[in-house]
Structure formats: structure tokens, C-alpha cells
Amino acid sequence: MSDFNKDEYLNDLPDMDDLSGQAAPAAASAADGASADSAAGAAGATQEGAAQPAAAQSQENGDSAAADGADKADAADGKADDTLTPLGQAKKEAAEYLEALQRERAEFINFRNRAQKEQERFRQHGIIDVLTALLPALDDIDRIREHSEMDDSFKAVANKIDKAFEKFGVEKFGEKGEDFDPTKHDAILHKPDPNAEKETVDTVVEAGYRIGDRVIRAARVVVASPQN
Incomplete structure (x- = not known):
């Protein structure tokens, strides 16, 4: 109109x-x-x-x-x-x-715009609640992937879980070698490294998860720091 x-x-x-x-x-x-x-x-x-x-x-x-x-x-x-x-x-x-x-x-x-924003906010809270409840299981899957061989059936189930969270906008982050960022990394240990020119992620203990710009859990990492 x-x-x-x-x-x-x-x-x-x-x-x-x-x-x-x-x-x-x-x-x-x-x-x-x-x-x-x-x-x-x-x-x-x-x-x-x-x-x-x-x-x-x-x-x-x-x-x-x-x-x-x-x-x-x-x-x-x-x-x-x-x-x-x-x-x-x-x-x-x-x-x-x-x-x-x-x-x-x-x-x-x-009123309709406010209702849509409220609906999206409630939807995001529901996703966060489910993700938080499943974090221990997701951490176990990551450890199995890193330290042992997964059979095809277990690997298929793990991949389905990852794709399900990606569908709802959940992003997994935290990899070895990336720059240390205190806004998304939780450093549980700093170890001196003579080859490091700046603080970098040396080991990922637990992966981080976020939805958009909101960090649900920071990645727990070991940080390699310059000796000086």
C-alpha cells in the first residue's frame, strides 16, 4: 500500500x-x-x-x-x-x-517484526540448550577420531551429527597452527617454543562452538608462545 x-x-x-x-x-x-x-x-x-x-x-x-x-x-x-x-x-x-x-x-x-525476532531468539536458545547437553559426547567423538580408528558405521553416525548441527548454523572451530585469539580460545597452558614468532595454537584439547558471532564454548587449547 x-x-x-x-x-x-x-x-x-x-x-x-x-x-x-x-x-x-x-x-x-x-x-x-x-x-x-x-x-x-x-x-x-x-x-x-x-x-x-x-x-x-x-x-x-x-x-x-x-x-x-x-x-x-x-x-x-x-x-x-x-x-x-x-x-x-x-x-x-x-x-x-x-x-x-x-x-x-x-x-x-x-508487531510482526517483533514476533519474528522473538521466535528466532527462542529457536536459537533451543539449539544452544541441545548443543550444550551434547558437548561431552561430541568431545568423545573428537578424541576417538584423533587417537583411534573409527569403523565405517560409527564414522557415518558422527558425520550425521556434524551435518545436523551445521544445518542449524552451529560452527565448530579450533585447529592447530591458527593464531591464538583470547575471544574464542581458552588457553589452558602456555608453553615456550623457540620457533614461534607469535602465540599460536599448538594443541586443541576441546573444540569450540559458535552460532554466528555468538561463542557457545571457547576452544580449550595449548598455546605455543615465543620464548622472549
Whole structure:
């Protein structure tokens, strides 16, 4: 749905002045007649007022001013609606309903995005719980791979477990020879090495696991360090 501009929409609405252009001359003539009658009445009122007491004249002027103020206030309140045709009024109401609908749609989109983020967060927590529970078994599989021969059936099962975790975004890390990084490696021992120019991983005791940028468990390693 494209963005809706209520002000631009309402500016295009027809008003009573546009639809009553032909009646304007007649209205102007009537207004002139009314002005003439008002002038004659004002003249008569002036003559009669000369004979009235000063206190009564002041009271009459005050009442007239109050009545004029009330009429102007009523005219101002109804001016906006009186200038619209029935079609224009209907279009105005339709614009207000459409604006309200767009606000509701925006709130629903925000709610849906928050729900999706919450769902992904709960899904990731579930994966982490399962991975944490299986870490001892995964460490045993790695030791068997490193220190003994695995038969074909056991190797097939181990590979299926690795692929299952990869499907859920779990990444295994920690290899001999890579640079030591304290943000993802847990050094259980530093041993001097005359051939080492910088700290590197010499032995991986337990592999590390992460999901995206989140480290679930740091790799436990032995670090070869320069002697100096």
C-alpha cells in the first residue's frame, strides 16, 4: 500500500463556492437589499434612540455586541463543514478512515517484526540448550577420531551429527597452527617454543562452538608462545 497524504487529498475536495457559482449574483443582490434595509433601519433606530435614556441605550449596545460575538463563533465552528458538499464530506470521512487504517497497518507490521525476532531468539536458545547437553559426547567423538580408528558405521553416525548441527548454523572451530585469539580460545597452558614468532595454537584439547558471532564454548587449547 502506497503512502497516503490526507492533506493533499482534502485540498482537492469541491466546496460549496465552486458548485454555487451561478447563484452568486443573486446572493449579491440579496445582500445589497439587505444592506439598504439595514441602513434605513439604523437611521430610524438612531432617531428613536435619541429620545431614550442614556442607560437604556448602553444596555442595548452591549446586548447587540454579545449577540454579534455569539453569531461569529457559531459561524466559525460550522464553516469547515458548511463549505463541503455531501460528496466532499463523504470523501473527507473516507480519508480519515484510510489514515486510521494505515496507522493500524504500520502497528501490525511492527508487531510482526517483533514476533519474528522473538521466535528466532527462542529457536536459537533451543539449539544452544541441545548443543550444550551434547558437548561431552561430541568431545568423545573428537578424541576417538584423533587417537583411534573409527569403523565405517560409527564414522557415518558422527558425520550425521556434524551435518545436523551445521544445518542449524552451529560452527565448530579450533585447529592447530591458527593464531591464538583470547575471544574464542581458552588457553589452558602456555608453553615456550623457540620457533614461534607469535602465540599460536599448538594443541586443541576441546573444540569450540559458535552460532554466528555468538561463542557457545571457547576452544580449550595449548598455546605455543615465543620464548622472549
